Amino acid sequence: MQVEVDRPKCVASGQCVLLAPDVFDQDDDGIVELLTAAPGPEHHDDVRESAAVCPAAAIQLTEG
Template sequence: MRIKVDFELCESNGLCEAMAPEVFELDDDDFLQLHAEHTTPENEDDVRRAVAACPRAAITLVEGDA
């Protein structure tokens, strides 16, 4: 699945980074960086938790690779 972040909605509060640090990271300026555009079998559960925890619903998962 493709990971999509709406950077206009993102508050950079770091909940996603806490749940899936291999995918999400806040840089030194507190801007969210996405390290992977797609989930893997190893990180899908963590990414789903990050999506559910995002207070602004800025992260979504899109079926397929498109």
Template sequence: MRVQADRDVCISAGNCVMTAGAVFDQDDDGIVVVLVDDIPDEELDRVREAVKLCPSSALRLVD
């Protein structure tokens, strides 16, 4: 499973980084950066939570 981030929609809230810091980071402008191509199994629940918590709906899971 992978996660996609729409950097044009991101509002720099940082919920993703606080929820799944091993998968997400923010650039110098605070915009989301996905750190991994494939989500490790041990991070999947956190990534699902980050997708759910994203206030701008900039994140989505894909197979």
């Protein structure tokens, strides 16, 4: 799995950080920061859920 974030689209809801804190963080303005673009398999379910609930659709996943 590869993860990309579109920081300009981020609305700082923080759902990604709550669901996958080992993969996502937020800067001082609340905008998403990607901690790892290739999370381990143990994080895949949480990352998928983060992408699904992101209100700005700022998280893109490439599986495989």
